[in-house]
Amino acid sequence: MKKGLLLIAFSFLTLSLFAQTIVSTNPENKNVVLEEFTGIHCTYCPQGHAIAQGIQDANEGDVFLINIHTGGYAVPSAGEPDFRTDFGDAIAGQSGLTGYPAGTVNRHLFSGYSQGSGTAQSRGDWAATSDIILGESSYVNVAVEAEVDINTRELTVHVEAYYTGDSPESTNLLNVALLQNNTLGPQVGGNAGNDYNHMHRLVYMITGQWGEEISTTTTGTFVDRTYTYTLPTDYREVEVLMNNLEIVAFVSETHQEIVTGGGCYPELTGLENNNDANINLVTVPKFICEGEITPSIVISNVGIDDLTSLEITYQINSETPQTYSWTGELGTLYSEEIELPTIIFTPEEINTFVVTLQDDDNNDNNSITEEIIDAPMSVTWVTIDMETGDNGSDFSWELRNSSGIYVDGGEDYENNESLSISFDLEPDCYNLIVNNGGGTGASIVIGDYYSDFINIDGDWGEEIVANFKTEITPIDANTNVENGTTNFAVGSNLRIFFGQPVRNIDDSPISINPVLPVTLTDGSKNDIPFNLSISADRTKLTINPVDDLEPTTEYTLTLEGGSVENYYDMALEEDATTTFTTGFSVNIVENNNEINIFPNPAKDILNIENAENAEIQIYNIVGELIISTKQTSVDVSSLATGTYIVKVISENNTTTKKINISK
Numbered sequence: 001m002k003k004g005l006l007l008i009a010f011s012f013l014t015l016s017l018f019a020q021t022i023v024s025t026n027p028e029n030k031n032v033v034l035e036e037f038t039g040i041h042c043t044y045c046p047q048g049h050a051i052a053q054g055i056q057d058a059n060e061g062d063v064f065l066i067n068i069h070t071g072g073y074a075v076p077s078a079g080e081p082d083f084r085t086d087f088g089d090a091i092a093g094q095s096g097l098t099g100y101p102a103g104t105v106n107r108h109l110f111s112g113y114s115q116g117s118g119t120a121q122s123r124g125d126w127a128a129t130s131d132i133i134l135g136e137s138s139y140v141n142v143a144v145e146a147e148v149d150i151n152t153r154e155l156t157v158h159v160e161a162y163y164t165g166d167s168p169e170s171t172n173l174l175n176v177a178l179l180q181n182n183t184l185g186p187q188v189g190g191n192a193g194n195d196y197n198h199m200h201r202l203v204y205m206i207t208g209q210w211g212e213e214i215s216t217t218t219t220g221t222f223v224d225r226t227y228t229y230t231l232p233t234d235y236r237e238v239e240v241l242m243n244n245l246e247i248v249a250f251v252s253e254t255h256q257e258i259v260t261g262g263g264c265y266p267e268l269t270g271l272e273n274n275n276d277a278n279i280n281l282v283t284v285p286k287f288i289c290e291g292e293i294t295p296s297i298v299i300s301n302v303g304i305d306d307l308t309s310l311e312i313t314y315q316i317n318s319e320t321p322q323t324y325s326w327t328g329e330l331g332t333l334y335s336e337e338i339e340l341p342t343i344i345f346t347p348e349e350i351n352t353f354v355v356t357l358q359d360d361d362n363n364d365n366n367s368i369t370e371e372i373i374d375a376p377m378s379v380t381w382v383t384i385d386m387e388t389g390d391n392g393s394d395f396s397w398e399l400r401n402s403s404g405i406y407v408d409g410g411e412d413y414e415n416n417e418s419l420s421i422s423f424d425l426e427p428d429c430y431n432l433i434v435n436n437g438g439g440t441g442a443s444i445v446i447g448d449y450y451s452d453f454i455n456i457d458g459d460w461g462e463e464i465v466a467n468f469k470t471e472i473t474p475i476d477a478n479t480n481v482e483n484g485t486t487n488f489a490v491g492s493n494l495r496i497f498f499g500q501p502v503r504n505i506d507d508s509p510i511s512i513n514p515v516l517p518v519t520l521t522d523g524s525k526n527d528i529p530f531n532l533s534i535s536a537d538r539t540k541l542t543i544n545p546v547d548d549l550e551p552t553t554e555y556t557l558t559l560e561g562g563s564v565e566n567y568y569d570m571a572l573e574e575d576a577t578t579t580f581t582t583g584f585s586v587n588i589v590e591n592n593n594e595i596n597i598f599p600n601p602a603k604d605i606l607n608i609e610n611a612e613n614a615e616i617q618i619y620n621i622v623g624e625l626i627i628s629t630k631q632t633s634v635d636v637s638s639l640a641t642g643t644y645i646v647k648v649i650s651e652n653n654t655t656t657k658k659i660n661i662s663k
Contacts, residue, residue, distance in 0.1 A: 380426065429467065503564065
């Protein structure tokens with residue numbers, strides 16, 4: 001649990017006569033402190049909340065509620081807020097509760113009202129026992145006031161107690177509880193989904209688990225204590241909202257018996273302006289597929305006066321600004337989300353969205369600018385590669401189309417698992433929603449057969465959305481050789497890539513029988529025999545010559561136009577053709593038996609014996625020169641695993657040999 005720095009400064013005086021400031025010196029009846037034990041998975045706890053709130057509403061200023069999330073029903077599931085505290089289990093443990101919801105009224109043991117043998121009562125008994133307490137006289141009065149500096153987050157609590165009679169105990173305990181109201185979250189039985197409003201939620205005990213000692217407890221004793229406490233940003237990752245805090249202070253005889261209590265809502269200080277609206281957040285899509293968005297913003301009131309109306313101006317690029325008039329009632333430090341009317345515009349590659357609030361006492365916080373990227377375009381055949389990172393069990397993904405219809409998805413993977421999924425999608429706009437469960441090391445790569453067009457790597461928190469759009473494109477046939485290429489390896493296969501699935505022009509699946517109109521000819525127009533195959537995803541033809549091609553010879557590869565089409569009846573319009581020239585032979589030819597190349601396969605160093613003063617050249621399998629040196633010990637540690645050609649060129653001989661690099 002994250003905690004702020006607790007700074008406690010207090011003083012107290014025991015006097016017969018003292019000019020106290022906020023506490024009454026007249027005898028009064030007891031006030032009720034109702035501690036309710038609850039949890040977000042407790043079905044009947046909302047009924048308990050309503051009963052307790054009704055008792056407080058009927059006895060304004062005399063009943064104070066503390067809701068303590070504890071026990072099995074309070075344990076959050078994955079993704080749920082944790083409303084528990086470090087103090088709740090001990091308070092519940094001394095109550096003797098046997099079911100939920102349970103509550104104690106002043107931690108008093110009422111005969112005939114206990115759930116079991118302790119002070120805990122079922123919800124149906126709270127009203128009756130509260131009436132009993134409210135009818136009893138108290139020997140001590142308690143009053144409390146507090147303030148929060150919104151700039152330093154320092155909470156100051158001032159508590160006074162005055163004894164109008166003698167306590168039966170020589171020492172009492174002063175307790176100060178910090179509560180938070182209006183926290184939205186899940187609640188079984190609350191009929192509000194994740195928007196149940198949790199009230200009077202215990203977040204911290206400023207005076208510790210059981211309070212601080214009051215050492216003099218006789219008539220006329222005046223206790224005056226002040227506490228300062230720096231508020232953290234959150235308790236158990238639930239945000240602390242300074243405008244929703246509540247203080248309940250009470251005096252107890254032991255850890256059990258509460259005599260009376262009081263409460264207040266801290267006053268906010270540190271506000272500099274009367275009229276100051278702040279724009280906290282703008283929500284617009286990171287990517288768009290069309291020129292239409294419905295933005296939303298979160299505004300907050302950081303001024304002293306209530307905010308009741310606001311003019312909001314927003315625009316995209318240099319297009320006509322839109323204006324929205326908001327009306328409502330927003331108190332100091334309260335926030336509200338506003339959905340702005342849809343704006344239609346002409347998309348650019350990068351779109352600038354600006355939203356501005358009307359002028360007020362402080363215009364430095366009145367405007368936010370966001371960039372919106374026109375979603376990348378892809379062919380309909382898309383591949384999504386993902387790494388789950390170090391939290392695979394919580395890694396999940398969904399692919400949805402522009403109508404929000406589920407296309408595919410998955411969840412619950414191994415840590416650092418690699419996923420590769422291919423889709424033949426309809427032309428549309430798509431959202432890929434990925435949640436890494438707060439883990440690290442996850443990544444997303446979205447691409448087609450031409451290139452990767454979205455690459456998200458690293459830690460993005462929880463959920464991220466990647467948008468892209470697909471369209472039907474004409475067939476674009478490419479080969480693994482280019483016109484004019486020289487030194488193409490004579491023993492290599494040739495390939496034709498389409499970038500999208502293809503079929504025969506008559507809609508039938510492509511097979512090698514009958515053979516497609518593919519030809520491979522030499523410079524004399526002689527046909528070169530080959531075997532033809534197509535990949536399982538129907539995007540790549542492989543041409544495997546029956547025999548190695550002749551070295552240093554020109555060849556032409558052609559696929560006849562109109563012979564294939566994509567799955568949207570768009571045919572290859574023109575011949576796909578390329579001309580290339582082979583390099584040297586890859587066959588092992590050792591013209592000088594004294595040349596020895598080892599080790600083979602090699603990993604780091606390749607040795608060439610009897611090659612002094614010779615030029616050593618190493619080529620990859622497609623004939624590209626990789627290394628040229630006259631050193632007879634060659635560092636090959638940078639080469640990838642595979643087959644290479646070594647040429648040893650001396651004054652009278654050239655030796656050519658295959659080697660393998662293995663890591």
